[in-house]
Structures are given as C-alpha cells and as structure tokens.
C-alpha cells in the first residue's frame with residue numbers, strides 16, 4: 280500500500296526528496312496549457328511552486344479538476360516531487376490528485392487593469408496577493424519582529440498607551456478630532472508623553488502602536504494612520520539616544536538581509552547592513568551644503584523636502600541630521616545651555632532619496648524650564664497638566680525617538696510610495712478597503 284502523502288507547505292517542497300508524495304494547499308497564481316500538458320503555479324503563505332499534469336499520465340479526474348480550476352481558486356494538490364531544470368527553482372510536482380476547495384470567479388485584475396495604481400488600491404483586498412506586496416509584508420513583519428527582539432535584549436519594557444488623547448504632541452495642525460461622549464478628543468499622534476510617564480517606574484520603555492496624523496499634503500511618505508516604534512530612556516542623553524537608534528536600525532537591516540533574501544530579490548533590492556556609528560551632519564552643515572546646490576532656506580525653518588532629498592541622495596547609508604533650531608521642533612525639546620535656539624535633537628535619514636525614518640531628542644526635564652517654554656510659545660499650560668506634573672516628582676534627564684514602520688519598510692523594499700508598505704493604507708483620499 281502506498282503511504283499517505285506528506286502535508287507540506289510549499290517552501291518545504293524545495294527541501295524534500297525527489298519521488299516524495301506530498302500534499303500542498305494554496306491558490307492558483309497562474310495556469311497555462313500546451314498540447315496535452317497543463318502547468319499551474321500554486322501559491323501559499325510560504326512561496327510558489329509549479330505543478331504539472333499530462334494527459335495519459337495524470338489520473339483523468341485530477342486532470343479535469345486542474346483544467347477547470349480558475350485563477351486564484353483555493354486548491355489542494357497531491358503530487359510527486361520532481362527535479363526539473365525548466366521549472367522555477369528547479370522543482371515541480373507531478374499532479375496525482377487535484378481538488379478545488381473554493382473556486383474563484385473571473386479574476387478582475389487583468390494586465391490592463393493593473394496598469395492603474397488607483398484601481399489596484401481600490402481592490403487592495405485582492406491586489407495584496409501580488410508577489411511584491413507579499414514580499415513587502417514579509418519584510419515588514421521581519422522589521423517589527425527584529426524590533427521586539429532588540430528591545431527585549433536591551434532590557435526595555437514594552438508598554439501600551441491610549442489612542443484617545445487630549446494633548447497635541449506634535450502640534451495642533453495634524454490632529455484628528457473625535458467626538459467622545461459630547462466632548463472633543465483626538466487620536467494620538469505619538470505615545471511619547473505616556474512613555475515619559477512610564478520612565479519613573481520602568482526606566483527604559485518602548486512601544487509599538489498606530490499613530491494618526493491629519494496630513495493634508497499628498498506626498499510619497501505620509502499616511503494618515505501609520506505604526507510607530509517609539510523608545511524612551513531615563514538617565515540618558517541625546518548621544519545615548521542616537522546610539523540606540525543606529526544600533527536598532529542596523530540590527531533590523533541585518534535581520535532582513537539574513538532572513539528575507541528571497542523577498543529582497545523579488546523586489547529587486549540589494550541592501551547592505553549599514554556600519555555603525557552613522558554619520559552625523561548638523562542642521563547648519565545641511566543648510567550650507569544645500570545652498571551650494573541652489574536650495575536655500577532661512578535659518579530656523581524646518582529643512583525643506585528638496586534639501587532633505589538632496590542630502591539623502593548624497594548618502595549611501597543612513598545618517599543623522601542633528602541640532603535643529605528650536606523653531607523647527609516641538610515645544611518639549613531641550614536646548615544647549617550655550618545655544619538656547621538649538622535643540623539636542625536629530626532626524627535619522629535614509630539614503631537614496633527615501634528621507635526621514637525617525638525623529639528623536641532629549642526632553643526638558645525641569646518644570647520651570649518646560650513651563651517657561653510653554654508660555655513663550657503661547658501654548659495653553661492647562662492642556663499639558665499631567666505632562667508638566669511629571670516634572671514635579673523626580674524627572675531625570677531623558678531622551679527618546681519615534682521611528683515609522685512604513686518608512687523603514689518603504690526604504691528597505693525600495694517602494695516609490697509609502698502606501699505600498701501598508702496592507703490597507705490610509706491617506707487623505709483613501710479610507711477603503
């Protein structure tokens with residue numbers, strides 16, 4: 280009696296022995312016929328494999344079921360593993376049994392339809408089955424998984440924070456108001472203030488959760504809902520904070536390069552682990568260099584997109600831009616004692632035009648200094664009640680940062696637009712599917 284076929288996931292087919300009888304379950308990614316041969320590419324969550332059937336050799340009922348299977352139908356296949364140099368990656372299954380588990384109607388994403396990016400995002404619930412999106416999501420998952428491992432190893436505690444909040448962390452212009460039992464509250468822009476509160480007991484904290492920004496600009500790097508990795512350390516200065524960021528990013532890239540070579544290849548990406556420490560360039564140096572290339576901006580303004588792009592294009596590896604003017608930063612930033620207009624902060628910038636990945640800085644720890652800052656920026660002190668209160672009960676020097684998961688994924692995957700780094704992106708013009 281023949282032994283029952285081994286149930287494998289597709290990736291395992293490539294490490295099993297020729298002659299093995301195996302069962303796979305997945306979806307029909309492609310199908311073609313040539314004379315008395317039928318070929319199909321079956322996809323599951325681990326990869327793709329070719330299956331083939333031949334009139335006269337394949338049992339007739341299996342042949343008929345394969346013949347009837349439409350693109351994207353869910354199927355179960357029993358077959359014999361064969362080496363075949365003509366098959367992708369040199370392997371295929373000779374079909375013995377073929378069953379349609381759930382038939383697909385005519386697949387709407389034709390080559391012509393796929394030429395429209397808008398259409399692809401209109402049917403994102405279907406178009407996410409593509410090789411590119413699959414590879415991107417595996418890399419994204421690796422980015423997040425590496426981050427969990429990194430912070431655990433460094434002794435950081437993972438915390439959570441509310442999404443309904445009352446304070447603007449990053450300024451009022453990008454707040455999303457929400458009606459909350461007759462009161463106006465907002466969706467959280469950043470969990471930073473909650474991390475600062477958690478420091479006094481946990482000392483080193485990090486968080487991974489969605490952030491919301493009412494971004495009115497349509498750019499290739501802004502979503503209205505995105506995932507942020509944030510970390511905050513007590514008894515730490517901005518130099519410690521930058522070390523933490525560069526080591527984290529290098530760790531993430533190493534993990535992706537080691538664990539996702541297949542996906543990087545599918546995306547045509549060749550990424551090297553960046554050496555640490557990353558280069559540090561000051562805001563003033565950026566201003567000078569940009570001016571030399573014809574992009575001028577006033578001291579005190581935030582670095583304009585085209586200047587950041589110039590700098591990013593000129594680098595092979597991620598780097599920091601440090602020492603931003605206070606006028607270009609949020610109110611909570613600490614400044615240098617001898618340069619009251621300059622903050623101890625930095626942006627982490629990806630090379631090759633991808634731009635900002637993270638922003639971080641040292642926070643004001645003193646109650647009086649923070650109160651003075653709030654007043655001098657004409658902010659309402661009552662809006663920052665508990666945030667100020669933290670400074671009355673033992674607040675040491677501390678620093679932290681926020682890194683956008685989709686920004687990092689976009690860079691690693693080389694995506695034109697950040698929306699590709701989100702399974703179901705949210706932008707100013709898209710809240711569906």
Ligand code: 4AD
Pocket residue numbers: 448449468469470471492494500501502503505507509510635636637638639640679680681682683684685686697
């Ligand atoms: O630079 P941001 O605004 O900094 C903060 O929110 C700080 N409070 C973080 C902290 O220090 N704890 O946002 C941090 C990062 C950016 O560098 C970027 O990677 C990402 O979050 N980000 C966005 N990603 C996608 N779409 C948007 N609209 C984003 N806004 C920020």
Ligand code: MG
Pocket residue numbers: 626635637638
């Ligand atoms: Mg920023």
